[in-house]
Amino acid sequence: MARPPIGRQQLLDAARDELVRGNGVMELSALTRRTGLSTGALYHHFGSKSGLLAAIYDGFYAALRHALADAHLPPDADWGIREHERTRRFVAYHFGEPLAPILLDRTALDPQLIEFEAVYIQGLIDDAADNIRRGQALGQLPADLDPDCAGAYVIGGLRHGIARQLRATPPPTPDRATEQLWRLTAAALGTA
Structure with missing residues (x-):
């Protein structure tokens, strides 16, 4: 058969x-x-093999963006509470995704994917910048922050911070990793 x-x-x-x-x-x-x-x-x-790897990247980043979407956050909470929850979801996604340590520890698995990955990261940065603008409009973030620069700083920091957390021996609990990353994010944005 x-x-x-x-x-x-x-x-x-x-x-x-x-x-x-x-x-x-x-x-x-x-x-x-x-x-x-x-x-x-x-x-x-x-x-091609690059096409297969691109589909894997696509699935990884699409699921990450879905996990971080506003629809999963408390709608009436202030900016800091919402973003703390978004950070918790970011950590939970990476701790639960077996590919996360691999994808975060390499620029790209295939040289042809460097630009592809850069597009996904830029999308996360753009989302973060828009989110920072919302916090500024609500008066909950300093008005003098450059949202685009701050968004890049936050996403870069979160990506490298979570990669470091995932490599730690023993790794911290997701709750501890969330608190460490949120504390740094809040301080960088002037909410701490």
């Missing part, structure tokens, strides 16, 4: 598992052995 074809999502899941298993290294031969597919089938779905 023939095995049913493996779909695109199953290939992505298998590739993610290979990246985690290989600590950021994914050999297509190992992936094809694991899935029982030919390399041609992978190329059919993703065009």
